[in-house]
Amino acid sequence: MKKLINQKNFLRINAITLGSVLVLILVGSIVRVMGAGMGCPDWPKCFGAYVPPNSSEALPENYQEVYKxxxxxxxxxLSNVLNSLGYEKLSEKITNDPAVQVEHEFDVTKAWVEYVNRLVGVLIGFLVILNMIFSFSYRQKSVWIPTMGILIFLLTVFQGWIGSLVVSTNLLHGFITFHMLLALLMVAMLIWMNVRIRELGIYRHKWLFIIGIATTILFIPQIILGTEVRGVIDDLLVSTVSRGEWADFLSTSFFVHRSYSWLILIGAVMLFYFARKTNEPWLINTSMRLVILVFAAMVAGIIMVKGGFPVWLQPLHLILAVGIFSLLFYLTLRLRLEK
Known part of the structure; x- marks a missing residue:
């Protein structure tokens, strides 16, 4: 057992888990682009079964009313709990918003797309458990490694519960945003474990550290703004407005999101500028990849607006954003953790 649970295997499990979370974020984006988020009106099952039905004939005549x-x-x-915690407005929205009570018709394609999304989530659950088990082998070396393994497991359980609320509230934007932020938190925690286990060293540089921290902090609101824009697009997706006219209906969040991206690009370029002076290959290469990802995400955003929001480009834009966050967080850790 000790031979099985070694650093190499632990890092492999950790990396696979991290990669799977990134895949799940991508799959989740595809689900939203296809409007398949309510492909299964219940959770964790799909139309009361562990495997989605292949036709509406397998469903009761009043299935919409039943699941509604x-x-x-x-x-x-949920509303009672939120109300007791002081979130009266959110509580009222959940109970009184007509959009929350709308029931979707059965669509076999959307049901299976959402089902695959949930299967990937289950797979990640097993990987997270393995990651936690392997982390206990490092308890004598650092109590924080197994502690992080436990926290990631608890976060995964909590994330699953939030996922059920996303379904029950009919994809309420606030819950989707929170769901996304939790996924990014899981990515950050897995990256932390990877860096801590490998005991990667740093290059001490005052300006690199300041710029890295500042850019990482600035990027969080950019992600939130992006999810708000995504919410507007979700509403347009079920409207009669053609994709070519979507740009005319975008909210103020979009214009702030678009302009805000220049701050992130400036931060990434400054990181690369100072990294080149360090002669540290890992730092130069990572910061260069960061600049490329930020620039690619900006170009993807421009093409989306000018090109009528092509379906394939929206998930790509999101995964580029997640990649930016991952590299920023990795750089920040390498700039402050000691070997």
């Missing part, structure tokens, strides 16, 4: 009543009952319980 189930969601309303769950939302009422």
């Amino acid at each position: 009543e189930q969601r309303i009952a769950k939302n009422e319980r």
Whole structure:
């Protein structure tokens, strides 16, 4: 058992888990682009079964009313909890917003797309458990490594519960944004474990550290703004407005999101500028990749708006953003952790 749980295997499990989370984020984006988020109206099952039905004939005649009543009952319980915690506006929105109570018709393609999304989530659950088990072999070396393994497991369970609320509230934007931020938190925690286990060294440079921290902090609001823009696009997706006219209906969040991206690009270029002076290959290469990713994400955003929001480009734009966050966080850790 000790031979099995060694640093090499632990890092392999950790890397696979991290990669799987990134894949899940990509799959989740595809689900949203296809409007398949409510392909399964219940959770964790899909239309009351562990495998989605292949035709509407397998469903009861009043299936929409049945699942609507189930969601309303769950939302009422959630609303009571939120109300007791002081979130009256959110509580009222969950219970009174007509959009939350709309029930979608069965679509076999959307059901299976959402089902695959959930299967990837289950796979990640098993990988997270393995990651936690392997982390205990490092308890004598550092108590923080197994502690992080436990926290990632608890976060995964919590994330699954939030996923059920996303379904019960009919893809309410606030829950989707929170769901996305939790996924990024999981990515950050897995990267932290990877860096800590490998005991990677740093290059001490005052300006690199300041710029890295500042750019990472600045990028969080950019992600939130992006999810707000994504919410507007989700509404347009179910409207009668053609994709070529979507740009005319974008909110203020889009214009702030677009302009804000220049701050991130400036931060990435400054990191690369100072990194070149260090003669540290890992730092130069990582910062160069960061500049490329930021520039690619900006170009993808421009093409989306000018090109009528092509379906394939929206998930790519998101995964580029996640890549930017991952590299920024990795750089920040390498700039402050000692060997």
